[in-house]
Amino acid sequence: MDRNSATGAFLIAAVLLVYLFFFKPTPPAEKPAATPATAAKAAASAPAPLDSAAAARKLGAFAAAAATDTAVSQAQLQNDNLTVTFSSKGGRVQAVRLNKYKTFFGQPLDLLDARSSSLDVSFRTLDGKTVKLSDLSFQPSAAQAFTEGEKQGQRLTFTAQVAGGQIEQVYSLPQDSYEVGYDLRFVNLQNAVAQQPLTFTFLDKVRQTEQDAKQNRNHTTINHYLATDDHGALSEASEKPEEVVINEPVKWAAHKHDFFVAGLIADGTPFTTGKFASTVNLADSTYLKTLTSTLTLPIADVQNGKAHFRYFFGPNSFSLLKEVAPSFDRNVYLGWGLFRWVNRFVVLPVFHLLEQFISSYGIIIAILVVLIKLVTWPLTYKTYESQARMKVLKPEIDEIKEKYPEDQMKQQSETMKLYQSVGVSPLSGCVPMLLTIPILFAMFQFFPNAIELRQQPFLWARDLSTYDDLIKLPFEVPFLGTHLSLFTLLMTISTLAMTYQSNQTNTAMQGPMKFYSYLMPVIFLFVLNSFSAGLTWYYLVSNVVTLAQQAITRRFVDDKKIRAQLEANKTKNKDKKPGGFQARLAEAMKSAQEKESEAKKPTRRGK
Numbered sequence: 001m002d003r004n005s006a007t008g009a010f011l012i013a014a015v016l017l018v019y020l021f022f023f024k025p026t027p028p029a030e031k032p033a034a035t036p037a038t039a040a041k042a043a044a045s046a047p048a049p050l051d052s053a054a055a056a057r058k059l060g061a062f063a064a065a066a067a068t069d070t071a072v073s074q075a076q077l078q079n080d081n082l083t084v085t086f087s088s089k090g091g092r093v094q095a096v097r098l099n100k101y102k103t104f105f106g107q108p109l110d111l112l113d114a115r116s117s118s119l120d121v122s123f124r125t126l127d128g129k130t131v132k133l134s135d136l137s138f139q140p141s142a143a144q145a146f147t148e149g150e151k152q153g154q155r156l157t158f159t160a161q162v163a164g165g166q167i168e169q170v171y172s173l174p175q176d177s178y179e180v181g182y183d184l185r186f187v188n189l190q191n192a193v194a195q196q197p198l199t200f201t202f203l204d205k206v207r208q209t210e211q212d213a214k215q216n217r218n219h220t221t222i223n224h225y226l227a228t229d230d231h232g233a234l235s236e237a238s239e240k241p242e243e244v245v246i247n248e249p250v251k252w253a254a255h256k257h258d259f260f261v262a263g264l265i266a267d268g269t270p271f272t273t274g275k276f277a278s279t280v281n282l283a284d285s286t287y288l289k290t291l292t293s294t295l296t297l298p299i300a301d302v303q304n305g306k307a308h309f310r311y312f313f314g315p316n317s318f319s320l321l322k323e324v325a326p327s328f329d330r331n332v333y334l335g336w337g338l339f340r341w342v343n344r345f346v347v348l349p350v351f352h353l354l355e356q357f358i359s360s361y362g363i364i365i366a367i368l369v370v371l372i373k374l375v376t377w378p379l380t381y382k383t384y385e386s387q388a389r390m391k392v393l394k395p396e397i398d399e400i401k402e403k404y405p406e407d408q409m410k411q412q413s414e415t416m417k418l419y420q421s422v423g424v425s426p427l428s429g430c431v432p433m434l435l436t437i438p439i440l441f442a443m444f445q446f447f448p449n450a451i452e453l454r455q456q457p458f459l460w461a462r463d464l465s466t467y468d469d470l471i472k473l474p475f476e477v478p479f480l481g482t483h484l485s486l487f488t489l490l491m492t493i494s495t496l497a498m499t500y501q502s503n504q505t506n507t508a509m510q511g512p513m514k515f516y517s518y519l520m521p522v523i524f525l526f527v528l529n530s531f532s533a534g535l536t537w538y539y540l541v542s543n544v545v546t547l548a549q550q551a552i553t554r555r556f557v558d559d560k561k562i563r564a565q566l567e568a569n570k571t572k573n574k575d576k577k578p579g580g581f582q583a584r585l586a587e588a589m590k591s592a593q594e595k596e597s598e599a600k601k602p603t604r605r606g607k
Contacts, residue, residue, distance in 0.1 A: 030337035059136075060129045061163040061192050067137040072604060075140040077154050077173040082313055084173060084180055091138030091158030091169045093119050093180075096313045103209040104455070104463065111262055111313050116205040118286065119453045121184065123298070124194040125163075136160045138169065139193065153177070163192035176444060178314030179324065180263075184307045193303075195404070197296035198271050204255045204262065205287040211466040214383055215448065217288040219258040222276040223331050224293075225251045231330050237281045246274040256331045259316050259465070264295070265325045267308040271295040302346060317451050318348060335445035342442040355452065362458030369541040373549060376436055380546075381553055387590070388557045392566060393418065429451045447535040479526045487536040488528050494543035495521035501547065 002573040055066035067089040074094065077084045085095040094114050101109040112119075122132040138158035146155045153174035160167045165188030172181035186193060201527075210216040218237040225231050227249035234242040249270035254263030281287070303309040312324055322329040332342035350371060354364045396418055404410040447453065453464040461468035467482035476482050499517050526535055 001434065002435040011401055020374055034518070051564070054478075058128050058129065059131055060125055062125070062131050062136060065136045065160045066161045067135060071137050071139070075143070075156055077143060077156055077171060079153065079173055079175050079408060080178065081176065081178050082173065082180070084171070084313070086140065086156065086158070086288075087114075088138050088140055090120060090132070090134035090136065091140070091160065091167075092121075092133060093171075093311065094565055097261070098314065101260075101315065102455070104466070105209045109209060109260070110205070111257065111260055116207055118201070118203040122200050122201070122298070123198045124196045126194050129193075133167070133169075136162065136167070142269060149176075156279055161188060165189040165192065167592050170483065178312055179322070180311040182309040182311055183305075183311070184302050185305050186299075188304050190303065193299070195299055197299055198302060200264070200291040200293075200295045200297055202253075202255065202262075202264065202291075204291040204546050206255075206257055206289045206291060207286070207290055209260070210226075210454075211463065213288060215466070215530075216258050217280065219256070219333070220278075220289045220291070221256050221447065222253065222278060222291050222293055223256055224253040224274055224276060224328070225325070225327050227251055227270045228493075229326070231327055233330075234276055234278050236333070238278075239282065241277070241279045243275070243277040246276075248273070250274040251293060252325050252328065253295060254312070254328070254331050255291045255293065255317060259454050261312060261314060261321070261331050263312045263324075263328070263331070264293075265310045265328070266309055267313065268306050269298050269301050276562045306562070315451050316449075319352065332451075333445065333449050334441055338438050339442045339445055343446050347442060347446050349453070351450075359463055360458060361453055361456045361534070362461075365464075366541045369538060369545055372439060373545045375541070376439070377549065381547055381556075384550065384553045385557060385562075388562050389566065391561050401454075439515050443535065443538060447532040448540065450534070453534045457538070458533070459531040461537075464537070465532055467530050467536075468533045479531050483529070485529050485531075485533065485536060487533050487540060488525060491528070491543065492521050492525040494540055494547075496525070498547055498550075501550065520570075523536050 031080045043308060047392040055063040059066055071088070073088045074574050075086045075088070077086075078099075081099055083097040083099055085097075086092065087094040093112065095110060095117075096112040098109045098111055103109050117121075118134075120132050120134045122128055122130055138160045141157040141159070143154045143156050146153060153172060155170065157171075158169040165186065167189070168183075168185040168187060169184075170181075170183040173179075174181075180533050184198075195433075208216050221234045221236040223233045224244075224246065226246065232244065232246070234244060249272060251270050252263055252265040252277065253271075253274060256259050273296045275292075277292045279290045281290075286365065290306070297307060310325075312321075312328070314320065316332055318332045318334075321331055333346075334340040347368070350368060351364065354367055355361070358364050358367070397415060400414045400418070404414065448465070450465065455462075456464045458464055460470045467483070467485045468487055470486045471484040471489070473480075473482050473484060499521065525600065528539075
């Protein structure tokens with residue numbers, strides 16, 4: 001590794017460290033179990049049921065259907081994927097359990113529950129009152145089977161007789177689906193309901209489901225998609241209050257819980273406006289983040305029976321979400337710009353192809369490394385070839401340093417002349433390394449967000465989507481935590497071994513640069529200790545493959561042949577004027593040297 005390659009590597013590492021500093025996970029805090037006192041306090045904070053007089057004042061013509069706690073009942077729709085529980089109070093979704101998933105702690109995975117979430121719809125009456133569906137009592141029908149084309153499942157209808165008409169809410173759950181159809185109808189209520197949009201509100205207090213509380217929080221957000229095909233989202237990693245107001249049609253909104261999604265999609269007319277907010281209370285050990293979505297529904301569609309929506313309650317899987325709605329797969333964060341492109345069109349297809357034949361995701365990751373290394377081997381070869389050229393030129397470079405020991409500008413100028421005469425570019429070792437950056441950053445986004453790795457064991461790691469904590473420390477180490485990831489430790493050791501081997505063949509690596517080459521892997525040990533085990537396993541395998549590549553490449557690079565080629569280039573370029581980037585760089589260095597010489601000349605004082 002020559003000085004330019006080392007400088008490039010150092011800058012890449014510095015960029016990664018700055019990035020990782022803001023996204024470094026921390027070990028989760030112990031979460032106390034709910035106490036009877038806490039439950040009593042929550043029950044005490046719930047609104048008391050309305051008496052008839054209070055109901056008349058609040059609900060007006062809708063008071064006859066006012067909900068009371070004594071009349072509340074529950075109903076369910078269920079398939080292999082979901083168990084959706086509904087309450088007759090409001091005829092609304094009360095809880096959602098994902099049947100095929102568990103939390104990291106082995107508990108049933110309830111995406112929503114009555115204590116932590118609320119979905120409701122409100123509307124204005126002609127006499128100026130605001131009525132929520134949760135204020136009203138609905139009568140559920142028995143679950144009925146339905147068939148629509150190739151789709152089969154169960155349907156549940158909630159009805160409330162109000163103000164001379166009725167409100168109907170129809171829910172349908174197809175077999176083998178994570179989607180719940182939702183139709184809302186106001187029948188014969190034109191003389192009671194104001195012609196204003198209805199308001200749908202989704203309050204979601206997100207609980208911890210994964211090992212790492214901070215990563216769980218920092219991967220939780222609200223995404224939305226506009227009718228103009230623009231995607232928007234609240235900041236995932238921010239722990240400050242966030243709010244976005246959208247005054248144009250919205251096609252869908254989704255609450256993303258790290259590896260799971262709860263969303264609402266408009267199948268007919270889009271929502272007319274949207275408002276999305278998130279807050280974090282770090283002192284609250286029960287909830288990681290509070291998400292709130294407010295969407296307005298067109299009243300005309302509700303009255304004419306065209307208000308068709310779909311809930312999605314399911315895993316944050318790219319292959320699944322891309323079939324739900326346009327750009328719904330944006331709930332899977334794959335990075336931005338070029339990094340997302342690499343993950344979507346290169347990494348994911350290869351990953352999913354391999355998982356059709358291989359059941360172990362650790363082996364899939366290892367094969368993925370080998371494939372990427374094979375594709376990028378031409379770049380690796382160019383880098384190593386550049387290192388070999390610089391090694392051969394080192395004696396001449398040392399002579400220049402000895403000839404001009406006090407003049408840095410002259411050293412650089414003469415060194416550039418040497419490069420030009422032998423046809424060597426000072427950037428040739430750095431550029432190939434920079435071209436691998438998209439893959440490097442793509443992997444940092446892919447592994448922590450890939451639900452395919454969630455709770456997948458490999459070797460000593462029980463979950464490749466989070467860190468392995470085989471080595472537990474009896475005390476907390478600053479910037480490291482209370483565990484030491486064995487995958488990260490082995491990755492660090494392999495990186496140090498690779499650095500040592502490189503420095504043995506690279507005589508140009510001296511002084512501070514040599515020290516930094518050993519320091520960086522140690523720094524990454526602290527930074528990556530709480531990252532996905534899948535990521536650190538990837539880099540461990542990558543280091544081993546790189547060592548093998550270097551050993552093989554060394555057999556094809558002969559220092560004597562390189563010296564002969566450089567001498568031939570020197571003869572060939574003897575009378576050739578430099579051009580392109582090197583010429584501009586040499587001219588800039590010459591100009592800087594002249595200015596420095598002028599500055600050193602003594603100034604004359606007038607007599």
